[in-house]
Amino acid sequence: MDGAGPLRMSGANRRVLVTGGAGFIGSHLCRRLLDEGCEVLAFDNLLTGHLSNLQALLGHPRFSFDHYDVTNFLYVDGSLDAILHFASPASPADFERLPIQILKVGSLGTHKALGLARAKGARFLLASTSECYGDPLVSPQPESYLGNVNPVGIRGVYDEAKRFAEAMTMAYHRHHGIEARIVRIFNTFGPRMQVDDGRAIPNFFTQAIRGDDVTVFGDGAQTRSICYVDDLVEGVWRLLNADYVGPVNIGSDAEISMLNLAQRIIALCGSKSRVVHRPLPPDDPKVRRPDISLARKELGWSPQISAEEGLRRTRDYFLEALSP
Ligand code: UDP
Numbered sequence: 001m002d003g004a005g006p007l008r009m010s011g012a013n014r015r016v017l018v019t020g021g022a023g024f025i026g027s028h029l030c031r032r033l034l035d036e037g038c039e040v041l042a043f044d045n046l047l048t049g050h051l052s053n054l055q056a057l058l059g060h061p062r063f064s065f066d067h068y069d070v071t072n073f074l075y076v077d078g079s080l081d082a083i084l085h086f087a088s089p090a091s092p093a094d095f096e097r098l099p100i101q102i103l104k105v106g107s108l109g110t111h112k113a114l115g116l117a118r119a120k121g122a123r124f125l126l127a128s129t130s131e132c133y134g135d136p137l138v139s140p141q142p143e144s145y146l147g148n149v150n151p152v153g154i155r156g157v158y159d160e161a162k163r164f165a166e167a168m169t170m171a172y173h174r175h176h177g178i179e180a181r182i183v184r185i186f187n188t189f190g191p192r193m194q195v196d197d198g199r200a201i202p203n204f205f206t207q208a209i210r211g212d213d214v215t216v217f218g219d220g221a222q223t224r225s226i227c228y229v230d231d232l233v234e235g236v237w238r239l240l241n242a243d244y245v246g247p248v249n250i251g252s253d254a255e256i257s258m259l260n261l262a263q264r265i266i267a268l269c270g271s272k273s274r275v276v277h278r279p280l281p282p283d284d285p286k287v288r289r290p291d292i293s294l295a296r297k298e299l300g301w302s303p304q305i306s307a308e309e310g311l312r313r314t315r316d317y318f319l320e321a322l323s324p
Contacts, residue, residue: 015041016038016083017040017122018040019113021041023048023090026053026086027049027053032233036237039062040064044087047101048091050194053192070109071108074112074113085126090129091198103161106161106165107165110169118176124178127236130288131159132247133145133148133288134148134150135283135284136148136285136288139287140253142249143294153283154281173245182245183247184246186249188226189228190228190313191314191317192229195322201265203215205314208265210322211273212273216278217258218279219277221257221258223255225252225255225256225288225289226310227251230305231303231304235248235295249292249294252303252307253291254303255287264311
């Protein structure tokens with residue numbers, strides 16, 4: 001470790017493992033870490049991640065990929081300076097499709113990744129989630145809000161896996177003295193979201209571009225705050241390098257209703273699609289907006305890319321992804 005102050009992760013001698021490296025956020029993170037001069041090892045079992053997300057990185061001399069399920073015993077040769085644990089399905093569509101895998105990667109996978117961090121003396125950064133707050137009774141949500149989660153509901157598999165992961169991270173930090181960081185990620189969007197991901201933004205773009213009906217669940221009055229992926233990655237990078245454990249909310253604080261979002265995406269695509277309403281899934285949060293005062297104070301971070309600009313870039317990505 002460097003002398004006084006937190007270890008900076010920049011520099012060619014830094015070796016970093018990203019679990020879930022082939023995922024939407026994981027792949028953007030790998031790119032950023034390479035740009036910062038790190039050597040990057042990415043692990044992914046490709047359950048919801050895709051090798052195509054890493055296409056541009058696969059030949060890079062400081063990048064390697066392992067097709068590996070991190071719920072199994074984890075071993076890496078040589079030193080590691082940091083582990084960023086981003087492996088997990090994260091779309092509500094996966095909560096019913098992959099419930100056991102979600103619980104396993106949040107619990108067993110986090111345990112294995114923490115064990116490796118301890119063995120290597122590496123810093124450990126956990127990708128946690130706004131879902132820790134469940135269907136919040138407080139808005140915006142500060143980190144001090146303890147949440148309103150239904151453990152036996154459909155979303156419980158993700159919410160409780162991540163809450164367990166936070167508890168496990170703090171136990172390793174307090175009991176074993178590992179350097180820990182916890183980021184609570186709010187709705188994030190951008191290029192490399194999968195067409196069949198099932199979340200609102202990929203669904204709306206795919207439907208609008210194809211001219212299909214755009215499916216708004218419920219009356220569409222429920223809100224989310226959408227953050228462009230480059231802003232999110234900047235927040236994660238700052239937290240990794242900061243002398244602060246967290247948890248820290250990273251997300252946009254510009255709140256938008258799902259009906260409004262659907263209409264904006266239809267307009268942005270110049271589409272003739274119409275909005276149709278479908279039943280609201282159980283426990284779907286009615287509001288979600290981060291209080292980002294802590295990120296501003298501790299990391300000097302705030303989102304820089306407007307929703308409009310982010311949506312334009314994402315439209316261009318989906319136009320290409322859906323072109324024949
Ligand atoms: N949603 C929707 N239509 C869709 C997919 C999602 O109206 O085709 C709604 C969903 O019910 C939720 C919001 O959009 O209220 C955001 O859903 P998403 O799946 O993006 O993730 P969440 O924020 O719920 O984890």
